[in-house]
Amino acid sequence: MFPVNLKYCLLFRKFQSALFTMRGPFSAWISVFLRFSLMISLVFLSHDGFSQSKKELQNKKAQLQKDIEYTNKLLSQTKKNKSASLNQLVTLNKKISKRSELINTIATEINGVDKEIGKVSGNIEELNRQLNNLKKQYTGMLYYAYKNQNSYSRMMFIFSAEDFNQAWKRMKYLRLLSDYRVQQRNMIVSVQDSLNGKKQVLQSVKQDKSSLLTVQEQQKQLLDKEKKDQVKTLNSLTSKEKKYRNDLKAKQKQEQLLATKIENIIRKEIEMAQEAARKKAASSVTASTSKKKIETISSTSALASTPEAIRLSNNFESNKGRLPWPVEQGFISSSFGRHTHPLWRDVVVNNNGVDINSSKGAKARAVFEGTVLRVIMVVDKYAVLVQHGEYFTLYSNLQEVYVKSGDKIITKEILGLVQTNEDDGKTEVHLEIWKGSNKMDPEIWLAKN
Template structure:
């Protein structure tokens, strides 16, 4: 019974330690990823600080850095909370093991005293011969045998418990040192965050002095984006119209064949069926089995699509935005990445359009009823009509105000969707 309790206790300790280790590993990975993103933002920010003119890239980069630093501090806090729970848990385990060890030693001491009182063969023989009958004598022989075996087991339990206790003390000491390191890291990160917030205040003050020029720059970018968006929308509508024409031609051909068959069989021509309800754009784009399957596969990967860049940070999110007094609408998300970074397709599909706007390119890829758009490319490595695979390189990122950026969109049947719902976090 005692052996079972000890086994279950050790199993529980092992399971808890495994869960804690996994959580700690995940938090550490997240923290390291955030640090890489912070360093990338700082590297790109240095490219723009030499100019006196304030840029959208500078503001977005500093805002992103502040957000990433806050997230890193939050991750450190989670690590500390996790570690506090582990320290509390291990402290309890140390106390339990100490108590268990004391009980085992006390019980073992009693057995030693009994063994000493019956330490010679004569005493054992007298203990057996003093039995009332043969049955009791047999039981006393078995008792002495089992007692010896149990004493050996108890000695092994004591050694094992001492080993577990020493191990837990080492782990507890390690946890306490790790917590101390995390506290130092937290203080350091808060200091960096305060400094970055100071930089943000300076930039915002500078923005108020350059508001007019800045608003003009924003307006110019909005006009360029609107021109690109018109091309994208026109291409999607062209594809939809083409699919609708195919559907109409198919229905006409079916009606012609039915009429020809009726005439050959000397029957009245079939009455044309009432026109069916017009299909939606999405239904038209998935009318073929191949497109329907591709659409379904794309949907199944919602929330796990790879980023269009292998390394980067999101500096502008989907939807309405405001920078200073200037406002706008973003149909996608903007990734800041590394100079010369490759841009890749997020899913299998076919390239349907490559556009050029003021020396920069955008690529439209169709995935059944879905489309993905990749804007602000310096070079393009695919062609219209080409089939691409997930993570296949399709070009390289261009710069805006000296910072490498890629704008990414997801569209379904002509309607813009929030890409952050589709990409992996």
Template sequence: MKLHKLLIILFLSTIALSATAQTESQLRRKKEAIQREIEQLQKNLNKAASGKKLTLQQINAINAQIRLRQDKIGTINSEIKNLDNQISQNTNTVHTLQGQLGDLKKEYAGMIRFAQRNRNAYEKMMFVFAARDFNQAYKRIKYLQQFSQYRKKQAGYIENTQTELNGKIKVLDKTLREKSELLKEQERERERLGKDKNQQSAALNQLSKQERQFKQDIVTRKKQQAQIERAISAAIQREIERRRREEAEAARVAAAKEAAARAAAIAKAKAENKPIPAAVAPVKEKTTNELLTNDASSAKLAAGFENNRGRLPYPVSGTITERFGVHKVDQASMDNKGVNITGAEGAAVRAVFDGEVFLVSLIYGKYVVVIKHGNYFTIYQNLRTVSVKKGDKVDTRDAIGTLANSGDVAELHFEIMRGQTNLNPEAWISK
């Protein structure tokens, strides 16, 4: 029973540690990914630092770096918590093994003492011959054989338990060292976070000195973005109107056929003196999203896009430095219809899902590409070059162009629209 209890404890401990190891591996990968993003942002900031004028992209990059640094510290805290759980589990296992080893040694000592008392063949024979009958003598012979076998097994159990105990102690020591290293790393990241916040404070002080120029830059950006959005909106509206005309024409033809068929049915009913059939109810006008998915291929693309919510790949390798929605930088208000992803100049920009290139336009010296996925549209702004044209079919992760440098940093503006409604891309792309 004690052996069974020991095996159960070791089995449960192995399962728990396996699950923890998996989580630990995931956390390590996440931490490494965050560090890569921080390093890329720092490269961009170093490049932009040579300019005397502070830009919105620089401020967003500094803020994003602080956010990433905080995420990394949070990930390290999770790693430490995992290690604490491992330390607790291993400590409990070590105590259990030590207790089991002590019990096994006591039992083995008792067997050794018994064997010492009955160590010569004469005493064993007397033990057998002292039996009441042949059956009891046979049982005593079997007992002596089984006792000898059990004593050997018990010695094996002690040896295995001692080996397992030594292994667990080594793992425990290794885990304690890992925790010590993580605590040092956490302290280093806290120091770097403090430097990042000092950099943020210095940037905001510089911003107050350049307030007029900074506000003018934001006004210019708003005007340019508004023009791009009008061009995209107009293209989508034209597509909707084209679909509406096609639907209206199809409805007109169907209504004419229905009218002719009804006239024939009425004439026949009158001739046969039967009730006149009821008129067919008018077809309800389709919504914008229904118009954009009124064919099988468009409906399939839209359904596939929806099913991949939260799993779409990043359109470019980088970090989100400006998020979706209304937010303020100093006293200036910004309404971002998508997200801005800072990456490396010339990096490949890729389609996030299968679709058809809906629009390629050159505005303010940079390319804009819009891809249609049924009633969904993905928009890629600030491309230096493009490798697709209107009407091209693209697959997920196909390269559509390269990222341009917008002033100080290379930044992709990425949007997702459902019909004419903007959606938050962070809810759709993979974490």
């Protein structure tokens, strides 16, 4: 035991009191540290989430800009004909649609930026509060260290211990206090750095918003101009209504002729496949079960009765929403099913597939591997029918074809040259997808642009 007098006893009590006093701040600091660390993690995670969403919006904007530039290219081709055309109106409508979508995308991005500004501002307030708390605690520690900076007092605090074990604990405590002060100082520096970083982020985000607002205003001005062009084109076309209505009737007559031929070809293919399946079933089952099995053969199962046909059918179906487009670049000018004509509200158009506008010289290509079933001539245009097991795809409005019946083709293989209408400059391929005798909407099968 070390000798102790009254003065040293009082000093011991003072340090003992300090020990219990410092336990509170130390625990509080740990709590602050953990909460602060968690807050910083959440701040940067939320910012990463915003960055990811921002990247997606920027990718969408880039694609829309690309689509608008392509419609500009098509419009420049159609405008070589000085008189307004229906194709020009359709292309202009698509351009206006893409421009409106672009403006909405920019508005969504601005809304995200506003939310990010709010989050960053809140983070700055929280960091300021944490910084003030840390500075307050650190000031208290420095004041205590200043009052007990005498090395003689520290030594007496150690040597006034009742035994060696207590003296060792007091030495450890003093080291802990020293380490704690260093950690507290480092924490203040870290918070200050984070605060400065968030202020820079806030400034950058505000600049992003300013740029987006400028771009949005420019796009709105372009949209207003395009809508005026749209009205002008509509007025011009109205004066030629009789001619365009006659052209529409002629086109619908050709489409009906092609549809009848396709339906007949597919029906015959199904009948032949069913007959072959019946013969196979009759030779492979007993007399008592053959009649029932033969009667239950469906059109689709008959078309996919061989391993190769089954493989093609399954692979084609598994690629729904991922099939390549029948032209390298283009946009859907007329969708599947019944819808109102773009010029006359009293006319309803029924489309068995989709029409895709492309640029002059575009080549039609297969959306999937298969076998060319027929090459058909309708008036002055060609159509190619390809079989993929129980599925069929039709490519029409071709000026030239590069395949013949029976050819095995691969995905994206060139089938022919898409015809360009010399009167209005329109280059348009028609695509249909059938499952057996049922027409499908090609748009949901094609990959998104």
